[in-house]
Amino acid sequence: MKKAALAVALLFGVAPPISAATAGATRLPQNVIPKHYRITLAPDIPAEKFSGDETIDVELMEPSTTITLNAAAIEFDDASVTSGGRTQRAQVAVSAADQTATLSLPDAVSGAASIDIKFRGTLNEKLRGFYISKTPRRKYAVTQFESTDARRAFPSFDEPAMKATFDVSAVIDTSDIAIGNGRVISDTPGPGDGKHTVKFARTKPLPTYLIALLVGDFQCSEGSAGDIPIRVCATPEKVPLTKFAVDTASKELNFYNDWYGIKYPFEKLDVIGIPDFAAGAMENAAAMTFRESALLVDEKSGSPSVRRRVASIIAHELAHQWFGDLVTMRWWDDIWLNEGFATWMTPKAVAALNPAWSTAATDAQATGRALTTDSLAATRAIHTRVETPAEIESVFDQIAYGKTAAVLRMAESYIGPELFRIGIRAYLTKFSYNNASAEDFWSTMMESTKQPLDRIFSSFVLQSGAPLVHVETKCEDGTTRVTLSQRRFFASRESAGGSKEVWTIPVVARTLDKDSVQRFVLDQPTQNFSLSGCSPHLFINANGRGYYRSDYAPGLLESDRRLQDSLTAAEKVSLIGDDWALVRAGQKNVADYLGRVEVFLTDHNPVMVQSTVSSLASIGDYLTTDADRDRYRAWVNRLLSPIAREVGWTPSATESDETKQMRSETLSVLAEVGNDVEVKKRARELARSIIENNMSGDRSLAANILVIAAESGDAALYEEIRAKAEKAKSPEEYRTYLAPLQRFTDPTLIRRSLEWALSPQMRSQDRALFIAGILSNDQARPIAWPYVKEHWSEIERLIPPFTIGRIMASMSRACSPAERDEVKAFFAAHPAAGSERAARQTLERINSCIAFREQQGPNLSTFLGASK
Numbered sequence: 001m002k003k004a005a006l007a008v009a010l011l012f013g014v015a016p017p018i019s020a021a022t023a024g025a026t027r028l029p030q031n032v033i034p035k036h037y038r039i040t041l042a043p044d045i046p047a048e049k050f051s052g053d054e055t056i057d058v059e060l061m062e063p064s065t066t067i068t069l070n071a072a073a074i075e076f077d078d079a080s081v082t083s084g085g086r087t088q089r090a091q092v093a094v095s096a097a098d099q100t101a102t103l104s105l106p107d108a109v110s111g112a113a114s115i116d117i118k119f120r121g122t123l124n125e126k127l128r129g130f131y132i133s134k135t136p137r138r139k140y141a142v143t144q145f146e147s148t149d150a151r152r153a154f155p156s157f158d159e160p161a162m163k164a165t166f167d168v169s170a171v172i173d174t175s176d177i178a179i180g181n182g183r184v185i186s187d188t189p190g191p192g193d194g195k196h197t198v199k200f201a202r203t204k205p206l207p208t209y210l211i212a213l214l215v216g217d218f219q220c221s222e223g224s225a226g227d228i229p230i231r232v233c234a235t236p237e238k239v240p241l242t243k244f245a246v247d248t249a250s251k252e253l254n255f256y257n258d259w260y261g262i263k264y265p266f267e268k269l270d271v272i273g274i275p276d277f278a279a280g281a282m283e284n285a286a287a288m289t290f291r292e293s294a295l296l297v298d299e300k301s302g303s304p305s306v307r308r309r310v311a312s313i314i315a316h317e318l319a320h321q322w323f324g325d326l327v328t329m330r331w332w333d334d335i336w337l338n339e340g341f342a343t344w345m346t347p348k349a350v351a352a353l354n355p356a357w358s359t360a361a362t363d364a365q366a367t368g369r370a371l372t373t374d375s376l377a378a379t380r381a382i383h384t385r386v387e388t389p390a391e392i393e394s395v396f397d398q399i400a401y402g403k404t405a406a407v408l409r410m411a412e413s414y415i416g417p418e419l420f421r422i423g424i425r426a427y428l429t430k431f432s433y434n435n436a437s438a439e440d441f442w443s444t445m446m447e448s449t450k451q452p453l454d455r456i457f458s459s460f461v462l463q464s465g466a467p468l469v470h471v472e473t474k475c476e477d478g479t480t481r482v483t484l485s486q487r488r489f490f491a492s493r494e495s496a497g498g499s500k501e502v503w504t505i506p507v508v509a510r511t512l513d514k515d516s517v518q519r520f521v522l523d524q525p526t527q528n529f530s531l532s533g534c535s536p537h538l539f540i541n542a543n544g545r546g547y548y549r550s551d552y553a554p555g556l557l558e559s560d561r562r563l564q565d566s567l568t569a570a571e572k573v574s575l576i577g578d579d580w581a582l583v584r585a586g587q588k589n590v591a592d593y594l595g596r597v598e599v600f601l602t603d604h605n606p607v608m609v610q611s612t613v614s615s616l617a618s619i620g621d622y623l624t625t626d627a628d629r630d631r632y633r634a635w636v637n638r639l640l641s642p643i644a645r646e647v648g649w650t651p652s653a654t655e656s657d658e659t660k661q662m663r664s665e666t667l668s669v670l671a672e673v674g675n676d677v678e679v680k681k682r683a684r685e686l687a688r689s690i691i692e693n694n695m696s697g698d699r700s701l702a703a704n705i706l707v708i709a710a711e712s713g714d715a716a717l718y719e720e721i722r723a724k725a726e727k728a729k730s731p732e733e734y735r736t737y738l739a740p741l742q743r744f745t746d747p748t749l750i751r752r753s754l755e756w757a758l759s760p761q762m763r764s765q766d767r768a769l770f771i772a773g774i775l776s777n778d779q780a781r782p783i784a785w786p787y788v789k790e791h792w793s794e795i796e797r798l799i800p801p802f803t804i805g806r807i808m809a810s811m812s813r814a815c816s817p818a819e820r821d822e823v824k825a826f827f828a829a830h831p832a833a834g835s836e837r838a839a840r841q842t843l844e845r846i847n848s849c850i851a852f853r854e855q856q857g858p859n860l861s862t863f864l865g866a867s868k
Helices: 003-012 236-241 243-260 304-320 336-353 360-374 389-394 398-415 417-430 438-449 453-462 560-566 569-584 590-600 606-622 629-647 657-672 677-692 699-710 715-726 731-742 747-757 764-775 781-790 792-798 801-813 817-829 836-866
Strands: 032-044 049-070 074-083 086-089 091-095 100-122 129-134 139-144 165-173 177-180 184-189 195-200 213-216 219-225 228-234 269-274 287-291 327-329 434-436 467-476 479-488 505-511 516-522 526-532 549-552
Touching: 074 091, 086 100, 139 287, 165 177, 165 213, 177 195, 219 236, 219 243, 228 236, 228 243, 236 243, 243 269, 243 304, 243 336, 243 417, 287 304, 304 336, 304 657, 304 699, 327 336, 336 398, 336 438, 360 398, 360 569, 360 606, 389 801, 389 836, 398 417, 398 453, 398 505, 417 438, 438 453, 453 505, 467 505, 479 505, 479 516, 516 526, 549 569, 560 590, 569 590, 569 606, 569 836, 590 606, 590 629, 590 836, 606 629, 606 657, 606 836, 629 657, 629 836, 657 677, 657 699, 677 699, 677 715, 699 715, 699 731, 715 731, 715 747, 731 747, 731 764, 747 764, 747 781, 764 781, 764 792, 764 801, 781 792, 781 801, 792 801, 801 817, 801 836, 817 836
Parallel strands: 032 165, 228 269, 269 287, 327 434, 467 549
Antiparallel strands: 032 049, 049 100, 074 086, 074 100, 091 100, 129 139, 139 213, 165 195, 177 213, 184 195, 219 228, 467 479, 479 526, 505 516
C-alpha cells in the first residue's frame, strides 16, 4: 500500500474486539449450567469503582460441593448457594491466573440451585470489562465484554455456549441515564439520595459477552424500523452527529428483516457512540457500541468515504444480531460463524442503501486482501483451536473476517444466491437462541440446498492457506479440453516445498470466446474437464468470486487489449491481484505485470486505479535503485498524469465516490512515487487552504493533501496541524488531522509525535495505531523504531493488550536483512501473549520483501530500459 493510504488504513481500520491477555485462564467445568442471572450494578463514576449483587439460577448436572465460575479483578464480599430450600455460605477461592472463583460448600448440592454473590470492582482505564470513558467535561461508565471480560464486571459463566437470560438493573446518579440490552421497564428513586434505579426487561438467551451497560448523560436521536424503536446515542456535544446513523440503521434493519426472513430478534435497538473504545464497534444484543469515529457523521461536511465507512460498520454490527446474537458459536474456535458471516452480509445491506457503495469489484478487492494474508506460511485455518483469552484474541483477524466472507461469496456464487439464502435461513431458524458449531452450519447448508457445501466448506475452513489454480486449455475435435491443477500458494518460494493440501474448489468460469458460464468442482490435485465447442480463452474466476489465486498457461490470457473489453471490473481486479501476488512470490516477471497495468489503466476506471496504486508504490519503494529511480518516476507520471488531468483537483457535483477516491490516490502516488513537483507544490498550497478554512471542500482529498505536505513540512506546519487535531470538532476532522502527523520526516518532529502518543493527551484507543502509522513511514522508522524499543514497557502498560500486534505488524514495511534481524531479536526478547502469530507474520513479510527486491529489481531495470 502506498504510504499515505497505509497510514490511514492502520489508523482508522475497524479493529477487532478487545479482551484480556492473560495466558493462563482456562475453560470452566461443564457440570454447572447457568439458566438466569439477576444482576444489579452500582457504578460510582467519580471514584471509578462499582459494586454489585447477583443471583444466578443454575442446574448442577451431578452432586458437587464446589462451583467454579469466572471472575477477574473482582472482590467478593459474600457468596452463598441455595438448593432445595437450604442456603449454605460459600468459601471463595480466587485464581487470578485462571480468572476463576471457586465456591466451596459444606455439603453437596445438585439439580436446581441459586448462587447469590455480593462483589466490588474497579472501573478500569483499560477499555475492557466495566471501564471509565472520559471527555474533557466528565466521565462515563461503559462496558466491553467480548471476548472474555464480562468476568471483570460480574462473576459469571463467561463462555459463549453458556447462554442464559438476564434481568439487569443499575443504581446510578439521578442526573444520568442507563442503556442496556433490554428496554427500560421501571425507573424508581433511590436507594439513597441522589440515586435512581433503572431496571431493564429480561433478555432473550444470551452469552455473557453480549451483555452491555452504559451510564452517563448520553442523549439520543430517535427513529424506527417497523415496530422496532431505534436510538442513536452519544455524549451531548456529539448528538448533532447522530442523524445519519439513525437513518442508516433504520434502512439496513429493514433490509435484514427481509433478507433473513426472520424478524429482528429483539424489542429495540440502541446504537451508542463511546468516547474511548478499543474496538471499531461491538454487537451487544440490542445495544451496539461504537467508537465515535465509526458512528458519527457531520451531515453538512461529512465526506462520502466516511458515510460509506459508517454505513458499513453499522451494517456489520446489525448483521451480528442474527449471526452471533440469535445464533452463537459454541466456542471461540468458531468465531468465523460470527465475524465472517457479518463481513459477508455487510456489502448486501450497504448496496441496498447505496448501490455505488458496494460492488462486485470491491468484494474482489476484499478477497485479494484475505488471500494476501493467507499466502503466508504463518497463517492459520479458519477453525483454529483456542483456549486462553490471549489465544482467543489472536483469532479476531483477517482470516476470521475476510477469508470467511470470501469463502461464503465463492460458495454463494457457485450454487446461486437464492438457493444459498435458503440454506442460511434454515441454519438461523434451526439454531435460533442457541449455539452452533462449524459442522452444524455446513451440515444444515448441505441438507437444505442438496449441494456439496459440506465438502467445500470443510476443506476451506479446516485447512490453512489458499490454493493456486493453474489453467491449461486445448481445442481438439470441436471440444475444449480443460486441465485444472491446484497447489497451495505461498508468498515466498522458501515456504512452498512439501505442501500437500487439496481443496474442494467450486470453480465458476467464463469462456471469453462465447461468454458462457461453466462450473467445475476441482477436488483433486489435477483434473480434466471438457467443454463443447472450441473456447480456449477460459477465465476461471467469474466476477472475481473465487477464493483462490489463478495462473494461466502461456498464450491463454495474454491479449490484454481483448481482456480490457471482455472482463468485468471485478474480474480485472481479481486478475491483476493474482498477477501481483505471483510477482511478489517470484513466479511472474514484474515487467509483465507493469505491461498489463499500462493496458488496464487506459480506460481510467476508478476501481483499477485503486487496485494498482499499492503495487506501484511498492515497486517504487523496494525495487528502484539510484540508477533507475528517475526513469520509474517518469513512467509512473506518464501512466497517471492523464488520469490526474481528467479528474482535476476539484470534484464536480455529479461525480461518483469512486472518482473522488481515484483522485485522492492518483495524486498521492504522483507526489510520493512519481515525485511530481507540480503536484507537490499544489498540495502544499491546498494544505494551507485546508488549515485556514477548516477543511472546506473535498474532505476525501484533505487527508492525503495534508500527508503530502507533511512529508516535507517544517515545525510551523506541524504545530498548526497538531493544534487542529487537538481542537477537532468531529471524529472525521480529528482523523484527517491525525494522519499527517505520522508523516513528518524531521527527527525532532517524529520524536514529538511519539511522545504525544504516550502522553495523557492522546486517547488510549488511538495510541497503538498512531505509533504503527509512524513505524510504517520509511523515513521515520529509523527514528521511531529505537524509540519504540526504548519505551516498550511503557507502551505495554498504556495500550490495550491485543493492539501490541498492530505495532508488530507495522514493522512489515522493513525490507533489509539488518532490520529483519533486529526485529526478530526484539520480538524474541519481548514476547506478547496473543501476538505470536503477528510476530511470525511480520518476519515472514520482511523476508518476502527482501526476496522480492532481489528477484525483481533486475527485471524492473530491464523493463524501464525498454520503456524509454
